[in-house]
Amino acid sequence: MSDPEDITQALINLSGGDPEALDRLLPVVYDNLRGLARRELSRERPDHTLNATALVHEAYLRLVQLDRITWEGRAHFFGAAAQAMRRILISYARMKKAEKRGAGAEHVPLHDVVAAARQRPQELLALDEALERLAEIDERRARIVECRYFAGMSIEETAETIGVSPATVKRDWLLARAWLNRELQA
């Protein structure tokens, strides 16, 4: 199930209430995103890499037949992509940490998770753990961070994916961010 036809069909089925469609969908989205992410992460010049937002949207354009998809299908795709991105970047960060590299970039502002995975793998791994703790307290906020930070999705896209209002996303995002940052300060 790697060509656009199949993915699109899976998304349509998912919207139609077929839960198994998600199991089929995730690995494909994952593989595709990983391919894209690897390409970016291995670039020599980090200042020209695609950011998380661009990666997810590129995968979407590659995998989905846009004219057949509904907003529901789109939401499913982005939900899957956010989870996939998190897994890809965390496993990359583990590898990076094992290589014991990535020091010396302490003062570069890292506004994108792809750059963070390259340059501060340790930090990203700590975030992953904190996000697990947040999920235990508030599952929705953890998912919002996944969408926003790991997949670079906008407030509106996140709201669509999770199925809440943009105002709620905005609020939860601010709170989750402050909470996580405080957790990670200690």
Place this chain on the structure above:
Amino acid sequence: MGNRVDMRRVEDLFLEALELPPTDRRALLDERCVGAPAIRQEVESLLDSHDAGVVPPMEEERPFGGYLPERIADYRVVRPLGSGGMGTVLLAIREGPGFEQTVALKVLRGSFVDPLLAHKLEEERRILALLEHPGIARLIDGGVTGDGHPYYAMEYVQGEDILTYCDLRHLDIRERLRLFAEVCDAVHHAHQQLVVHRDLKPSNIMVTEQGRPKLLDFGIAKNLDAVSASEQTASWVTPAYASPEQVAGGILSTRSDVYSLGILLCELLTGARPYDTTGSTPLEIGRIITQVPPARPSDLVLREASTRETDGGTSATPTETARRRGATPQRLAKRLRGEGDLIVLKALAKEPERRYDSAAALADDIRRYLRGAPLLARADSRVYRIRKLVQRHQALTVAMVLLAVALAAGTAGIVWQAREAIAERDRAEEEASRARLVTALMTDIFRLGDPLQARGDTIGVRRILEEGTSRVEATLADDPALQASLFLELGRINRNLGILDEAERLGRLAATLREAHEPGSLSQADAMGFLGLVLRDRGRTPEAVDELERAVQLREEVLPAPDTTLATLLANLGWEVRSQGEHERAGALFRRALELQRTLLGEDHPDVATTLLGLAASSHDAGNFDEAEAIFLNALDLGALDRPDPVAATALVNVGMVRRLQERYREAEPLLRNGLAMRLALFGPEHPGTIEAREQLGADLLALGRYAEADRLITDNLESAIRVLGEGHESTRSVREALATLDGDLGRFDLALARMDSVIIAKTEAHGGDHPGTVHSLNFTGEVLLAANRPEEAEGRFREALAMGARLGGNEGTYGALSRNGLALTALRAGRVAEADSLAALALALARDQLRPDHRYVLDIRRTQARILLAEGGAAEARRTLDEILEAERRVRPSPHPRIGETLALLGDALEAAGDVEGARRTREEARDELTSLPPDHPQRRGVEEALRTPTPD
């Protein structure tokens, strides 16, 4: 962290605090977290980590993606100043030709793509650009950044917010009230332009190092709404300062700002806001604001602190609060009880219609309170007035105050009058009372000399004057003749100090008294003459004419023979009549005055010169100018120019003006600089005389093309003019007109038009219809529209000007020539060359009839003719004309100068048309050098650059 903490409350408070600028957050926590330290700690720790850490805000939440751009539009970004709910504020510098301007650049968070909204913001900005008041941080510019964020460039104000300012300096109630009244003045100015602030709060009111308040963000709150509405989020106002109608979502008006001012006033006076909202939810706060009556200020100062005090962010005890106001809690309460309470509570009325009508009315009552005059807030009951009178009779005697006035203002005449007053009243007691008087006087002056009590010399003098005036008003009612003389003297001192509103009030009082008690006397004529002069200073021409005419008439009736005072009255009347546009009648008045002055004073008297100047200004008669200049120069004791002298200063400014009007700009400059320096030393920056000198020097610098200095000088002067003379004054209009000219020259066409349009409206209002000055302004807007490449609109303006000129009748004046010149240019643009030709010829004939052959208007028209010749193919003749123009311009203007550049650019075209490619190139390079004082994107500069780049065909 405590696990009993109510997380819901923590989260709500955290989100609420995030909406405020960081500087306001502590106040919110102070208010909501009393008795809940755990909650406060929790919220603070969240606030500390919210935008710093591993998970940063996303791109869309940060303008410029978290990286400071080096430039935004025309601005170089220096550093961030702060950020808040609305967006980010940056310190930035605009660099122009020869100048640097530091601004606070506000980049709003909302991005907008909606063209309607962009248009709306543009409209708003035009209005805001007109908010020119010394108490309002100027909006300099605005637009949309490359990535779609709206931004505003505001005047950058260094200072402290008003509460911090007052507390750090321990200002007493009097000083706080004065400062607050100035804030009201600024708010009122904006209200008059129909701009409501909607978010007045201490952090929006800064006090500069000079101790002047400046309001930030005027009109921006509204635009913020517009932007955030597009994001579908609720608008935000600071709840502590929000009015009931604002909380209830009702209609906001200028009275909503009056309410916010009331809260601020309460806080300034008592250190606390009038409602206890400790620990309340937003909903409860809404209920409190709309329903609970506010506390009395005099009670608040005794109440154990529950609401916040501003400095240090901690709640202060009543003793500490009072100490910061130089008092004890009991004394503070006593000071505020009654009238202080009354003013604050009237401003805080729940129903807008029960509040003060306007910020000006609030300021008025504050000043009455300071003077001890009856309040408007109080029903005008008889008992109240009597009690007021009794209060005012205490302590000092009238004569003592007069002595204090005399010493402070340096006028000896009053001392004598004071002695006379005493002598008349009680000769026997004279010696004893004089001894008592001097003792009391010394004590009083020492008290006023206390740096905490008096700030700066003028304020000291002003204060003594105010005290003296209220004593004279209160105690001399049974001796109207003496009271009138003292009013007149006090009026003169006020006029000399540039305090014109008070001078007018006193002049009126004197005139009224003398009309009632000494009708038909010379004294009455004197009072009317003085009043006329003050009205003239205040720019109220029709009233001034009226008063001066009556004074002249009475004086002529009473006097056996004309005297110099009559001559001065006639000359003053002449200037006013000239302002009304009646040049012929003005000329006649000046001639009569001149005749008297020459007979009574001699040929070389400075008064003769001033009158000659008036005559020259009324008749464009160069001979009179020269004569006036000669007399003034004669009168100047050239040896005495190294120290400030009022007579020398006047002569310098007048000669400078004469030279400027004769286009001898370079010769005028040193005299005007010298005159300005003298007046600054003599009167300080805030004085009508200083404003006049700056006006003249500014116009001269403008003519010399020295834009950077002119910009600074004229901008400062406009602030002073508004503050000292007021909006309605002719000088204020003419300073604003100069600023519009500057904008026009520098290619800031929209700003120039907006400014000049407001001048046109003001002129029409002031003159009640058509006026030669208005024709001039209309012609100017036509020229700007032409430069901005909007020829159809330009034509409309020139036609309007022409029609108004025709309605004014008689000699059409130079402006008729300029309107036709403009129409010739628009016709030429439209390709109607023959029509352009005949219009220009008529314009030239009209101009030559009245002006020197090398007057700039004549040269402007001849330049138009050169353009027409070029269009007709007469390159050789165009070239001859342009050479002559160039020669004349080079005589009066220093290089680089845009006028010379314009002529050279045309000459380049003429040379090219005649086939002289090399000559055209050289001439255009010269033109380019002459245009360097204009901004790089000025159409004229771009035109020349382009012509230089384009290779000529062959």
